[in-house]
Amino acid sequence: MMRRALAVTALTSTLALAAAAAAQDSPDPIKLTLHDWTGQLITTTIMGEVLKEAGNNVEYVQADYLAQFAGLKTGDLDVAMEIWETTGREAMDEATATGQVENLGETGMQAIEEWWYPSYMTDKCPGLPAWEALLEDECAEAFSTPETAPDGRYLGGPVTWGGFDEERIEALDLPFQVIHAGTDAALFAELESAYQRKAPILLWIYAPHWAPIKYEGEWIEFPPYEPACYTDPSWGVNPDMTHDCGKPRGPIWKVAWSGVKDKWPGAYAAIQNFTLSNDEMGEMIAKVDLEGGTVDAVVAEWMDANKDRWSGWIGK
Template sequence: MARTRIVALAAAAALTAGAALTGCGAADMTRQSSPYADAAGSRTVTLSVQSWVGAQANVAVARYLLEHELSYRVDTVQIDEVPAWDALSQGRVDAILEDWGHPEQEERYIEGKGTIARGGDLGVTGHIGWFVPTYFAKEHPDVTDWKNLDKYADEFATPESGGKGQLLDGSPAYVTNDKALVKNLDLDFQVVFAGSEAAQITQIKQFAKEKKPFLSYWYEPQWLFEKVPMTEVKLPPYKEGCDADPEKVACAYPHTPLQKFFNARFAEDGGEAAAFLKKFRWTKEMQNEVSLMIAEEKLAPEEAAARWVKDNRATWQSWLPKDQPTG
């Protein structure tokens, strides 16, 4: 996820168990063309789905309302963060609903080619950081300052970290600054990839079950905080431009208002679907509610979306075109 995910978080990784859709690192399916993509004049929409569960939640609710309230056919395609921009530019998908910040892609496709248009704020602010379990932070308060991490490197070490402390990351497909941070801050740590958001969650939950210390790349919003309380480690303060050179990064990740992006033709001619997606805006609490149902309660995304839609009519009604009756 750049999420510099940035992250990035991702929002990527493999699917969360039980999720039929998509943090930040799915298989590259940009060569898979949706039958609905760029289908001029038809009531069809193709949404890009990133692999972290928050992105799944966005798409699940948007898809449910497009299908049940606006009578669209909706297809979804799971694509890694950066390739998704190529697919969006080429019209193979119509919209990305959660982007954590890709300035190079924005410059290329929005300011340069004009093939992608801004879709507005999602309403959620994302933040990536390094986190330790709160139970460990309470016992060792100084661990929350990065300057003291080496003091605990032995306690964070695992068989995979080669004798150094382990910094647990998710998918190698996430756009992160972690390797550069470890190097530039001269820390006795090794970045170890779990492989996906789901695998990272499994490891974190196992560490917590055994009350073991761990240091992990993680991000907000994310439902796991409700199950495993974590405390952020303070990295050197973020300043505008401090992460401009990926090789020289030595600062914290920024707080990023998450954005939506549309294929330019869809933004112009997408009718009620485009109008709806531009208005689609909710809170991190709402996103986490749906994410929790998908990832922890193991509901299918459509079922989770249906439950949320049923209980939040006042919120989603404002997203519909004004002359559209609600069912």
């Protein structure tokens, strides 16, 4: 009987060890995508450094914001830490519907991405922030530049960000032209220059970010977004075209290749646990963009100050 008991105990222990080994994360690198704006670099680097603390092998891969879903579907890319409700929801929903990509929940940050103007432009364009004010010739001229006159100039984000600005201009018959900034840094450098000179500017501003905190201004109030606005031409003020509304607002999401939960179960749980606030992110972006800090230095400072918090994400 003793031998049988010992044999059963040994077998139970062996099975337990095998189950534990099966649940361990793969030694293969988890590929986290990097994009072209400071906040996303910070979010992704925090997650990557936390996963390293858990013993994971991490690889950062530069990828296009929307085109990355092709790689996430195949497992060539593993995790994307910022999919904005404002611009990425359609691509995310298409990818998750295939079953090859999984939504891992909200990051805790709430997204706004919309047309924004500095308050000093109000006198030159009466009626703001209502979008109808942009229809007036005097308003378009107030925001015009030699390259767009007599149309107004709207400074959009990099083309890879999406956002349907051209479609909106056409649907609402706005006398404006979209000029895309080449980079996130160029977008805000132009805002800084214009603001100091009190020069006309209408541009894409997003939150969480330091810009709407540092500068006094307003977002344009377009017709409120509803999903039908992007799919049903009969919805909205233009019965013949879609996109005659503002951009959606809402959470910033985390997504992953559907194989992550089986290949890296510990990392999978940690990514689900990850959360940051808008205020935290705005402060960190400001340290990089305004104070000259590096992403790595700002992330290291956050890690030092929040050890108990991120340790909970990885169950330590």
